[in-house]
Amino acid sequence: MSTRRHFLALGLGAAGATALGLAGCGDDDDSAGTAAGNGGKDYTGPKVTLNLWNGFTGGDGDIFKKLVDTFNGEHANIAVTVATYRWEDYYAKLPGAVTSGNGPDVAVMHMDMLATFAARKVIAPVDDVATALGLSENDFAPTVWKGGLYKDKRYGIPLDMHPVGLYYNKALFQRAGLDPAKPPQDRAEMEAALAALKGAGIQGFWISPFQFTGGMTAYSLVYQFGGALYNADATKATFNSDAAVEAVSWLRKLVTDGHSPADVGQDADYLALKAGQNAFNVNGIWQVNDLKKSPEVQWGVAPVPQIGSKRAVWANSHNFAIVQQKRTDANKVAGAKVFINWLSQHSLDWAAGGQVPARRSVLEDPKFIALTEAKALSAELPDAAFPPATPGIGDVTNLFYTAFNEAILGKKPPKQALDDGVAKADKLLEDNRKKYGD
Known part of the structure; x- marks a missing residue:
């Protein structure tokens, strides 16, 4: 129950807030969000290795890693390595890692944490990913799509919704x-x-x-x-x-x-x-x-x-975010966008791990409809009451x-x-x- 661990982590709020308060990290501009590339459609540059952090410590973690392995097998010039921590450790560790230059390139983050990490410049805007891929509210449940915004900028590309x-x-x-x-x-x-x-x-x-x-x-x-x-x-x-x-x-x-x-x-x-x-x-x-x-x-x-x-x-919802770096590597940012888009499109297998896909095209897939329990709870997508995007x-x-x-x-x-x-x-x-x- 990795999702539950996230919320128990929020009970450690004082420690987490202290860690975030020390962050103030990353470049002051949005260079990481506007790096060279075409926003995730493809990547033709030199081979890059991307470090991805997540908190999927349960059975969902095995499914997630299999998806990453599939991606790596299909992309010779992008290699994604996965580091998994308990959510409470992950959220406390991330700001300091970014400040020291040892943070990941890509992070999986709960929707209610995006604004906090965006305010501290731990994660970068990803508006160009959505624009280049033609993604809009029509591609997702509106409640999930709007949840990735903070101060009129997009910081998360939604992967799922878990009600x-x-x-x-x-x-x-x-x-x-x-x-x-x-x-x-x-x-x-x-x-x-x-x-x-x-x-x-x-x-x-x-x-x-x-x-x-x-x-x-x-x-x-x-x-x-x-x-x-x-x-x-x-x-x-x-x-x-x-x-x-x-x-x-x-x-x-x-x-x-x-x-x-x-x-x-x-x-x-x-x-x-x-x-x-x-x-x-x-x-x-x-x-x-x-x-x-x-x-x-x-x-x-x-x-x-x-x-x-x-x-x-x-x-709540898991989102992909691109992490700010002390020095932006445009090739890594471009590769990260390709990965985020690919996994969003391939979230049907992720649904089998106990999630409702955020993407409409996956929700309408006959294979998802056959997942009886997840399909039943997908009816709640329009009814989701998410917390506000406030640090x-x-x-x-x-x-x-x-x-x-x-x-x-x-x-x-x-x-x-x-x-x-x-x-x-x-x-x-x-x-x-x-x-x-x-």
Whole structure:
């Protein structure tokens, strides 16, 4: 679950922010983003070796490396070497490596980290890649495409989108007299299913007080109820709005009404689903392959039900970025663009690793459509509620998860917990504007 490790890494925010604060690295101009070449269509220069960093430490890493090997086999003048680190180590290590001249040429980066690294000049604009290849919003899901922008410049070429979905235990459905082929799609159906499960002696929806995965469920519902974590320009936190309070209160009520234990341990919600104790678990698409390793578990996955007034879901995206260098090598930059474009076009195999491809052409490929679970969750692409492209936003969002934790555990009423979290978040947003010059 390499994606989860990224978010646990954001919990180390202070260390990461300190490392980034020391960065200030790379050339002051955009020479790395406008280097010689044709933006990724092809490369005819001398042979170059590119170092690529990523955080794919799980099974997805094996799939990624196979794709890189295929690319290398097809390109005699470009050799890509892969260095893999845990996400928390990767993000902390990258700024210092770039400053010392030992950074990679290409980096895989989560969408919510692009603005932070762009502000510190760790990564370079890639607008010319998109322009030369004729890439536009029409080639990708709009939410994913727009997420790669920071201050009107593009810093990421999207590879995928990984949302949360609703996993459900079909055996428990049958025990409660529910149709295992019909997971709930809205609030009424969800509440009816929970009542039926409770009648059969089953606590149907265990709510984890941790970011994984109760916090991500709450994040989704805040937007479903018409709220948002931040205002339009991300200068103020708004996760104490009436909509946000209603969303968190709905989840808290699942605990007080007995649909969930009062204090669910980290990962216990997911393990209980597999063990036949928990009927529902909102979790990431990356769990699909893990569940496939347990043939004894009767399970299904569907889009997160619409509990509020509109559809919305937590999601993130892996993007390719070109790293700033002390001295720009135009040939390496040109070769890096060819690699980024190639892997974006060949992301069907990547989807098998537990991701939704970002590129429309791959989404429409019959081979992707045959990936039943990923195809089901690809329906959530238009509903993805990504965090704003604001430096340091990950640390701020952690304060929402802390407030959610306090509310679900009953340490504070939902309104008070969220109010307290917003007060801290607004202060951190102000500090980040000073730190990153936004």
